[in-house]
Amino acid sequence: MTQTTSKPIETVAIIGAGVIGSSWAALFLANGLTVAASDPAPGAEEHMRAFVEQAMADLRRLGYEGSGELTFAGDAREAVSKADFVQENGPEREEIKVELLAELDAAAPPHAIIASSTSALLRSKITVKCTTPERVIVGHPFNPPHLVPLVEIVGHSPDSDAVRRAEAFYQSVGRETVVLKKEAVGHLVNRINSAVWREAVSLFQQGLADPADIDRAITAGPGMRWPFLGPYEMYHLGGGEGGIAHYFEHLQPIQEERWKDMPTPQMDDAFRREIVASVQERFAGKSIAELAKRRDERLLALLGIRDKLKD
Ligand SMILES: NC(=O)c1ccc[n+]([C@@H]2O[C@H](COP(=O)([O-])OP(=O)(O)OC[C@H]3O[C@@H](n4cnc5c(N)ncnc54)[C@H](O)[C@@H]3O)[C@@H](O)[C@H]2O)c1
DSSP, rough: OOOOOOOOOOEEEEOOHHHHHHHHHHHHTTOEEEEEOOOSSSTTTHHHHHHHHHHHHHHHHHTOOOOOEEEEEEEEHHHHHHSSSEEEOOOOOOOHHHHHHHHHHSSSTTTTEEEESSSSSHHHHHHHTTSGGGGGGEEEEETTTEEESEEEEEEESOHHHHHHHHHHHHHHHTEEEEESSOOTTTTTTTHHHHHHHHHHHHHHHSSOOOOOHHHHHHHHHHHHTTTTTHHHHHHHHHTGGGGHHHHHHHHHHHHHHHHHHHHOOOOOHHHHHHHHHHHHHHTOOOHHHHHHHHHHHHHHHHHHHHHHHHO
């Protein structure tokens, strides 16, 4: 059984130091925690350290003042050996997660929580080889985790000890948590993301608009509301004085007509190439690093006003 403990979380292991692992590391370090990382890829440590330096500078602009110590271990077992909390960020492949989580479960101290960043895999499937699966949860962030506050948590049960401790931990490092009542492929928000992405792709396939205009329509339209208005509140307001009850009476029938008219796009090679060509032409001359920097600058500006918008 997993030990229930009040031992504070001081050391975090980051397993997999790619896009997500490096960003998590920056957040934990900026909160003054000790981070032990591991990643078998050549050059992973240098890449992570360079990312962390920039991300911590961004976090300092948000008021995070910690500067924990970052070490890079020879392998995952060594990285988790002294961890109070493990954040797993390896490749999104079920067979890899199954082996990796079993290895981490065998090597981490009994009190440690093990959280997987998996974007879509079911917790029940990726923990099949773990000896103490109750302490293994999904802690799914949004890219980049050091700036986007949401972490979705899926546990053995929503009120398990591991879920409660993980929730308190993520909140202590400035994250906003949502605990799922049960598991589903894609958890909560990636299912919503997938619905939006399916339609964005389908609209292009059906010839209604090009990708650049679809993106612009989102950012100039509903995206303006999304930092502070979710779909339920949005439709409550959409119903006017009568709120969501009136919305259902007035506009739900036409909503259902739209739901019936949303085919899943056919993702053959030719169509994929068409999307890639359109996106690459639009961003020609701009590297991913430049685009990520621009994204982060805008996220920092939004985060600056987000607190003022809170209820
Ligand atoms: N990229 C996103 O937008 C995003 C968002 C949220 C969650 N996630 C999830 O985070 C996880 C990592 O995704 P990413 O985008 O950082 O991928 P990535 O490819 O950038 O990083 C994965 C890293 O894992 C390393 N790795 C491979 N085998 C390993 C092992 N046995 N032990 C430790 N490390 C190993 C690789 O060398 C690589 O550096 C995935 O589960 C993904 O679904 C990704």
